[in-house]
Amino acid sequence: MTMKEGIYRDVTFDKLSEADMGREIRVAGWVENIRDHGGITFVDLRDMYGELQVVLHDDALLKDIGREACVTVKGMLRKRDEETYNPRIPTGTIELAAETVEVLGKVYQQVPFEVMTSKEVREDVRLKYRFLDLRNSKVKDNIVFRSKVISFLRQKMTELGFLEIQTPILCASSPEGARDYIVPSRKYKGQFYALPQAPQQYKQLLMVSGFDKYFQIAPCFRDEDARADRSPGEFYQLDFEMSFATQEDVFAVGEEVLAAAFEKFAPEGYEVTKAPFPIISYTQAMLEFGTDKPDLRxxxxxxxxxxxxxxxxxxxxxxxxxxxxxxxxxxxxxxxxxxxxxxxxxxxxxxxxxxxxxxxxxxxxxxxxxxxxxxxxxxxxxxxxxxxxxxxxxxxxxxxxxxxxxxxxxxxxxxxxxEKKAYRFCYVNDFPMYEYDEETKQIGFTHNPFSMPQGGLEALNTKDPLDILAYQYDIVCNGVELSSGAVRNHDIDIMVKAFEIAGYDEETLKAKFGALYNAFQFGAPPHAGMAPGIDRMIMLLCEEENIREVIAFPMSGSAQDLMCGAPGFVTEQQLREVHIKVRD
Incomplete structure (x- = not known):
């Protein structure tokens, strides 16, 4: 191993082995445990990549050192006594005999919990001190794992000819779907931006622009309550769209990318559904499984x-x-x-x-x-x-x-x-285009309002709206919805009629979805896509019951950032700048 001398460390713990015994090295990390054996002290040191036992023969070296202190240690690497081997860790047969210890970051107050067992601590405490919770090897490994999965997805989409393009975070509010997070405008009094629930309109506009295949690891924002498989506030999805594509074209991409990702990252011994995935109609799913998220295990x-x-x-x-x-x-x-x-x-x-x-x-x-x-x-x-x-x-x-x-x-x-140790995928398709709302006594969109109705304009003009199906589909894995998608409506006449049935006149359509309305008058190609949820994919692959375990800085179940204090109050001056007055 080649070591590069550094001011804080020469090497990380994953690079150390018995081949390095007899070398003088400098390492850095956090103190996980201190064991005083009378005249000799053992310190378990942790960095991002592993653990190493440090031996101190001089009590003076322990000055200002407590659990979770950040330190740099210089000393000689040597072999442990055989009876003290630790088979749990890769460095379990070696140790560092400390010559100097320097505290880089002191601990000024009592650590609120044991980092090694932080997953057993109450969630509100874990999230308040998330920076400590992330030092737990299991929690940290989930975030490292997440990074590797996302990197693989990017690579796979690029190999398939998709171009990664970022779409805006500040956009217009949409009247459909979940509640928006709205952002007041300083420059335009009384007007608001919204955070995107999904890049829906922008990715369709990219197709109209002539970009054949688009994708992004897209942040999405929805003011929804938390569930075990849904983080409040924000989430990420592998958003992609294709021009001149049918439902079957999208299915083929979804199968190739998700099957490859799950086969690569599934725990050892797990089976993954091979392509092509089973296709189950919405009607069949509700009859045979009692849900549109069937668990085929x-x-x-x-x-x-x-x-x-x-x-x-x-x-x-x-x-x-x-x-x-x-x-x-x-x-x-x-x-x-x-x-x-x-x-x-x-x-x-x-x-x-x-x-x-x-x-x-x-x-x-x-x-x-x-x-x-x-x-x-x-x-x-x-x-x-x-x-x-x-x-x-x-x-x-x-x-x-x-x-x-x-x-x-x-x-x-x-x-x-x-079934044990299996990831069982299926597509659910042929969703109803419309549903009847018992509260409003009106017909509204069941799923995505931008979907193409099966039968096109003729179906909209001649059929009972509740009998019209849409080219809409979901990917489901083990009873968890990973993705929704659709063949998009790219025809202006069909779009006007589809929204009219749901109670939107053409003027409202122009006002709320003006960009698409205008774009569809300038040679819009047929297009389709979907957006598998990354957080849910990783939750399944990590075998975690709660989605917050695979997000670096999640909100609590009550939609609060307990660590940074969001949401929080702002000053009267800040409110004035954006022309807002808070009502009692």
Missing amino acids: NPLRILDVTEFFQRCSFKPFHKKTVRAIKVHAEMSKGFHEKLLKFAQSIGMGGLGYLEVMEDLSYKGPIDKFIPEEMKTEMRELARLEAGDTIFFIADKESRANLYAGQIRTELGEKLDLI
Whole structure:
């Protein structure tokens, strides 16, 4: 190893080995632990790349040194006594005999938690002292890992011919989607910029400009509440768009990039879905999985038995959508009771079931409501065999889907049916273009308002809006939505009609989406794209339950930066400069 003498350090810990024994070196890092053995003191020193044991024979060298102090140490590298080897770390057979120690950064107050175990500390404390939390090797490794994944994604997109272009952070507010973060203008009284929820309009404008393939690691800002898989405030996505492209073209790029990334960075022993990914329509997803984010690691599928039960005498199922889930698994005593309690906890009134006996007869609370002549039909409909149990969920269609999906997940988890060590991808497509809002009593966009309706202008003019599908699609992995995307609407006539159905007249369209409205009158090409979420990808690859574990400086679940104190108050002068008065 070649060492370059430095004022603070000659080498980082990852570069040290037994081959360097007998050399005088200078290292630098943070004090992780101090062990006084009476006349000899051992210090565990940590830098970004590893750990090294330092031995001090002179107590004077310990002056002003405490845990988490930043120090530089000069000394001779030597071999440890064999009985003190530490197999946990690469430098576990060597140590540095200190000759000089200089404190570079003192610790002036008690450290609020042990860095080595910071992941066990309350989240609000961790986030307040995030700069200390990031010294934890696991937390740090997640951020290093994130950097490597993003670097790989950039490389892959460039290899596929995509050009990285940055789009504006200050933009116009959009009336669709989540709540905007708005930024007051100093120069234009009473007017506001917004932070982009996504680079949607700009990337479409790039396609109109003639840039064939665009991508960026795009910051997006949405004033939404936090969830385990959603950071409040901001997130990053691999945003890309392609001209002269179909839905299938986008699918091919998504498959190539995501499959390659997951295969490269997945934990050892994990399987990744090979391209082409399964394609599931929205309607099929809601029926078979009870969600538009299906987890394909769960082998259970939901059946529609609505028509069957309209011919039975079981009144609670009459005039309702009825879903069924068949399971072949050993169930412990009391399992049905526990599952019923779960069903009630999510809002269900009850949970019917039948067990299939060895002679293929049924046992269960609703057996008596199924006529004898229909029992064979039920067996054939659900392909029932001895040892099966079939559960029934009945409600309005939307709630029946929701409840059936939750029961499917609970069964998969409690019966240990979920496939281990696998990343299972699928596309969900053919989303409805519009939905009816029960609160406003109006029709609005279901998904992205810039999507191309299937059937084009003719469908918009002749079909019930609620029957129109859009060229919209999601990528889902293990039940987590990684991306949404669409074939974009590039035709001005279709755009005007599509927004008219959602309650926007042409003047509003010009005012709110003037750039696209104007651009589409100057030879806009067909284009399509998507934007896989980087934070969620890395959360899955790191096997973390909370997305904040893979973000360097995340906000808390209550959308606060506890470390820097945001949001915070500003001065009256600052408010005056942007023409704002805070109301009581």
